[in-house]
Amino acid sequence: MSAEHLIIDHISIEFDSPKGKFKALDNVNLKIRRGEFVSLIGHSGCGKSTVLNIVAGLLQSTEGGVVLEGKEVNEPGPERAVVFQNHSLLPWLTAYENVELAVKQVFKGRKSRKEMREWIEHNLRLVHMEHAMYKKPSEISGGMKQRVGIARALAMEPTVLLMDEPFGALDALTRSHLQDSLMEIQRDLKNTVIMITHDVDEAVLLSDRIVMMTNGPAATIGEVLDVDLPRPRYRLELADDVHYNHLRAEVLRFLHERHSKTDVQSNSEVKQAAKTEEKKGAGADRKAA
Amino acid sequence: MMARVAQSLKNIEWIAPWMRLFKGENPKEQLNAIIRGIGVPVLAFVVFLWIWDASASRVETSLGTVPGPSQVWHQAQGLWDEHVAEREKADAFYLRQEERNAKKLAKNPDAETKWRDYHGRPTYIDQIFTSLYTVFAGFVLAVAIAVPIGILCGLSPTMYTAINPLIQIFKPVSPLAWLPIVTMVVSAVYVSDDPLFEKSFVNSAITVTLCCMWPTLVNTIVGVSGLDKDLINVSQVLRLPWFTKVRKVVLPFAVPMIFTGMRLSLGVGWMVLIAAEMLAQNPGLGKFVWDEFQNGSSNSLGRIMVAVLTIGFIGFILDRIMLSVQKAVSWDKSSVVR
Numbered sequence: 001m002s003a004e005h006l007i008i009d010h011i012s013i014e015f016d017s018p019k020g021k022f023k024a025l026d027n028v029n030l031k032i033r034r035g036e037f038v039s040l041i042g043h044s045g046c047g048k049s050t051v052l053n054i055v056a057g058l059l060q061s062t063e064g065g066v067v068l069e070g071k072e073v074n075e076p077g078p079e080r081a082v083v084f085q086n087h088s089l090l091p092w093l094t095a096y097e098n099v100e101l102a103v104k105q106v107f108k109g110r111k112s113r114k115e116m117r118e119w120i121e122h123n124l125r126l127v128h129m130e131h132a133m134y135k136k137p138s139e140i141s142g143g144m145k146q147r148v149g150i151a152r153a154l155a156m157e158p159t160v161l162l163m164d165e166p167f168g169a170l171d172a173l174t175r176s177h178l179q180d181s182l183m184e185i186q187r188d189l190k191n192t193v194i195m196i197t198h199d200v201d202e203a204v205l206l207s208d209r210i211v212m213m214t215n216g217p218a219a220t221i222g223e224v225l226d227v228d229l230p231r232p233r234y235r236l237e238l239a240d241d242v243h244y245n246h247l248r249a250e251v252l253r254f255l256h257e258r259h260s261k262t263d264v265q266s267n268s269e270v271k272q273a274a275k276t277e278e279k280k281g282a283g284a285d286r287k288a289a
Numbered sequence: 290m291m292a293r294v295a296q297s298l299k300n301i302e303w304i305a306p307w308m309r310l311f312k313g314e315n316p317k318e319q320l321n322a323i324i325r326g327i328g329v330p331v332l333a334f335v336v337f338l339w340i341w342d343a344s345a346s347r348v349e350t351s352l353g354t355v356p357g358p359s360q361v362w363h364q365a366q367g368l369w370d371e372h373v374a375e376r377e378k379a380d381a382f383y384l385r386q387e388e389r390n391a392k393k394l395a396k397n398p399d400a401e402t403k404w405r406d407y408h409g410r411p412t413y414i415d416q417i418f419t420s421l422y423t424v425f426a427g428f429v430l431a432v433a434i435a436v437p438i439g440i441l442c443g444l445s446p447t448m449y450t451a452i453n454p455l456i457q458i459f460k461p462v463s464p465l466a467w468l469p470i471v472t473m474v475v476s477a478v479y480v481s482d483d484p485l486f487e488k489s490f491v492n493s494a495i496t497v498t499l500c501c502m503w504p505t506l507v508n509t510i511v512g513v514s515g516l517d518k519d520l521i522n523v524s525q526v527l528r529l530p531w532f533t534k535v536r537k538v539v540l541p542f543a544v545p546m547i548f549t550g551m552r553l554s555l556g557v558g559w560m561v562l563i564a565a566e567m568l569a570q571n572p573g574l575g576k577f578v579w580d581e582f583q584n585g586s587s588n589s590l591g592r593i594m595v596a597v598l599t600i601g602f603i604g605f606i607l608d609r610i611m612l613s614v615q616k617a618v619s620w621d622k623s624s625v626v627r
Contacts (some may be wrong), residue, residue: 054524055427056522057525058522058525058526075525076428076522076525076526076528077526077528078526078527078528081526082522082523082526082527084519084522084523086519088519088520088522089519090520090521090523090537090538090541090542091620092541092544092620093541093620101527101537102527105527105528105529105533106527107578136620156527
């Protein structure tokens with residue numbers, strides 16, 4: 001197996017807008033190794049989600065392409081499982097049934113009924129949801145829903161796991177729980193992961209590399225930061241760690257000095273604005289798609 | 290399974306307190322709930338009867354005064370007695386026939402016996418059942434047409450643009466306008482020596498279909514096209530085949546809306562049926578009303594009023610049944626269905 005597991009090869013994308021062509025991404029170029037955890041960070045509207053959607057196959061790039069294990073990606077598929085920001089569970093199915101839908105589709109003819117059952121339960125256990133397997137999404141909390149969403153994605157046995165702001169809609173405590181769970185799972189499974197985030201701490205804590213994107217239109221990769229903190233990582237120990245704080249500061253400097261969107265916004269305001277704009281941006285993407 | 294049934298029954302608001310009372314859960318509170326739920330409507334109904342009684346006797350028609358509640362009740366009893374008498378006649382007829390055949394067979398075991406069905410006048414109760422049967426036939430046909438078309442239109446904007454004008458044009462057409470066309474087409478197309486269904490029944494049922502498919506169609510389209518973009522993405526990532534996608538994602542998502550449409554459809558169908566039966570002479574409640582109107586006896590107005598109340602009451606029951614089904618199938622338990 002070559003070191004270059006997933007290649008995002010000079011992709012650009014243009015959307016048709018009422019004012020003519022709108023170039024959202026320009027020449028994004030990235031090579032990801034097997035088992036690597038990469039975060040995409042940047043201000044909202046910079047096209048992070050667009051990059052992820054192109055890798056997922058939900059959007060087609062105008063120029064360039066994505067190559068996974070030597071094969072070009074041009075449609076969605078379970079080997080590139082996506083964890084969506086708002087969990088996207090089917091509300092009429094239980095947690096078990098939601099995972100089952102994916103498992104049945106992916107392992108049709110490859111696993112027996114019993115093996116499928118065990119595999120579904122195994123994945124739900126992995127995200128600590130075995131106690132609420134037969135509950136519907138409306139009966140469990142937001143964090144639990146996202147856990148089930150992760151279990152569903154993991155159950156597809158993806159080559160690359162794509163996470164679109166998986167913890168963005170959760171409160172801080174739940175988020176840190178889920179981050180710990182994710183690190184634990186990652187330690188065992190060693191999946192290749194691309195995660196989009198707004199959260200600097202999250203990026204530094206979880207990633208092997210942080211890809212920082214410039215502001216759109218025509219957004220591209222501004223800088224790539226190697227996070228060479230030893231694993232396993234513990235958030236409490238890292239809080240006082242000099243190197244950790246240095247890396248964190250690097251990302252913050254990139255976001256707020258060199259590529260700040262507005263000059264006089266505090267961190268929380270930026271995040272707030274980011275959230276609302278991201279929604280608008282997602283809407284525009286959908287229309288364009 | 291039983292627990293599931295009990296759970297869905299619990300979602301039906303007027304059953305819930307009874308169930309809890311039955312289980313012995315805080316009887317006083319449950320009785321209060323029942324009185325609030327039933328006592329108030331009953332009181333309103335009594336007031337309505339009083340106003341009806343007071344005003345009816347003041348209107349003089351060529352068939353006598355407009356009947357009040359007591360006369361109508363009297364007519365209702367008359368209709369029931371007629372039904373019972375007719376059933377007794379039928380039973381007696383069959384009994385005689387059986388005796389005759391038994392005698393014949395006793396004389397000669399190889400004798401051919403004849404069996405004739407009783408052809409009496411349809412009673413009021415028979416007519417109610419004919420009407421129900423007809424409306425269900427029309428309704429089922431309407432749903433069978435509307436739901437698949439609705440799903441296609443909801444999924445494909447092109448299909449929607451193609452079909453939408455047709456929906457808008459045909460939706461407001463009255464059953465009275467459809468009926469002549471349906472009658473002519475049915476008599477031209479539905480030719481058979483041994484017809485499975487009466488022509489009048491087919492006419493009424495198809496007219497009901499044509500008038501009541503629209504709410505289901507429109508609601509299915511709205512339900513399906515409201516499908517969450519994220520859920521579409523999920524089905525794309527899973528590479529669900531088209532049919533699986535419809536069965537596992539689209540249809541369950543749209544089910545609450547489809548059932549809302551079906552409930553409206555059944556209401557429209559029941560309303561339309563009476564008019565269709567009047568003209569198509571399908572032996573149901575519509576024909577009963579028409580016959581009584583033509584008959585013009587002193588009992589007629591009372592009997593027609595019995596029919597009016599029956600139609601209303603059955604319509605109400607149908608709506609309640611559909612509401613209960615609608616609540617049972619709705620996955621979004623937070624939404625208020627009423």
